[in-house]
Amino acid sequence: MMEDDPVTVHQAMQDPNSEKWIEAMNEEYKSMQDNKVWELVPLPEGVKPIGCKWIFKTKRDSKGNVERYKARLVAKGYTQKEGIDFKETFSPVSSKDSFRTIMALVAHYDLELHQMDVKTAFLNGNIDETIYMVQPENFVSEEPKNMVCKLTKSIYGLKQASRQWYHKFHQVIISFGFEINVVEDCVYHKFSGSRYIFLVLYVDDILLATNNIDMLHETKRFLSKNFEMKDLGDASFVLGIQIHRDRSQSILGLSQRNYIDKVLKRFGMQDCKAGDTSVAKGDKFSLNQCPKGNLEIQEMQKIPYASAIGSLMYAQVCSVRI
Structure with a gap:
């Protein structure tokens, strides 16, 4: 039986896996510091900072086995005020039809199918607004109590976070010679003679389908150079969908x-x-x-x-x- 994840820091500290949750929180906080997501500044007079909270999630594989314990610091975006803390929020995601179409091409043409994950994807996005956030629980600085986090990068939970990350990724991948699909904003392709590769972006999950292994490795190296990536190798479990392949018979099955x-x-x-x-x-x-x-x-x-x-x-x- 799968136990419920803690919903507060206090619950995480009382959990049998408290050491794992503390380690996950430290890892997330270090990632925030490494990416220079904020700087501590005195709270300006008359400004109310947005809140933040820790979200805890047990990540499991396709068989339900625990892969890792994940803690994510999330801004309370529901307290943001339109026109002050954000302007535009829309961000495209790849559709299930596009996902199935790529899977059909993979099966029919016996393409290589690999998966990559962007670590802390939203931290790569820049923000145009000035946003102040309270310090995260369990990581409050010893500085004066009126010190808050002035965000310099996007952060999970902000209403514009997904949009800013998409714009950042789009600019980077286009610079590498990829072209965007005319009907699907999150599907990209690149052709070089008889070689080709498709890239499908679903927030921070990336699928790569190609007929050339060198092209695959070139793209992986480029992505890893520009973002902190996790190479998951052959795609077998994507968006909660298990992928079964029998390449000898050109069969690809999807299971949930x-x-x-x-x-x-x-x-x-x-x-x-x-x-x-x-x-x-x-x-x-x-x-x-x-x-x-x-x-x-x-x-x-x-x-x-x-x-x-x-x-x-x-x-x-x-x-x-x-």
Whole structure:
């Protein structure tokens, strides 16, 4: 059984894995310092700094085994004021259709498929606004109490963070000769004679599909030179989707078994029996199927119908066999 992650620093300190969480917090804080994300300054008069909090997450592999403990410092972006702390927030992400299209090309042309992860991606984005943030819990400086963090880089949680990171990545990858796809802002391609490579960006996850191993290594070296990257090698688990390949038969399968197991557990159906079709096409529901009486109504209120349908549709649009 997977235990819940701590939601506060106090809970993390009381957790059986407290040493792991402390180590993760120190690593995140060091990354902030190395990237010069802020500078400590006295809080200007009349200015209210935004808050921040620690988010804790146990990262697991496709089989549910613990890979690492991750702590992330996040700004409380909901306290930002439009026009003062941010202007534009929109940032594109690659669509599931693009992901499946690339997977189809990989299977059909037997391409190399590798994955990279951008460490602390949002810290690479610059900000145009002047933003003050309170010091993070457990890392408050011994300086006077009115000292706050004046942000010099973007940080997770800011409303404009994703947008600023995308602009930074776009500028860098275009400088290396990649071109953006005309219909998908987060898919890039590069051709050199008969050699070609596709790059799919999904926030801080990067997929590389190519017919040339040298081109693959060139791109990896370039990315690692410009960003702090983690090379994950052959792609096998992306965005919670497990990738199965049989290159001898040009077959590529996508599975979300772990995701579906979590959905079933969330809605209390982990012990249900499998069926070919849960609801047949064309079935019609009637008012007779609505809850009757206070007891049935109370029971139905425990089931978030819209959330359940959304969870099922996410699996539906992601997992196909190619």
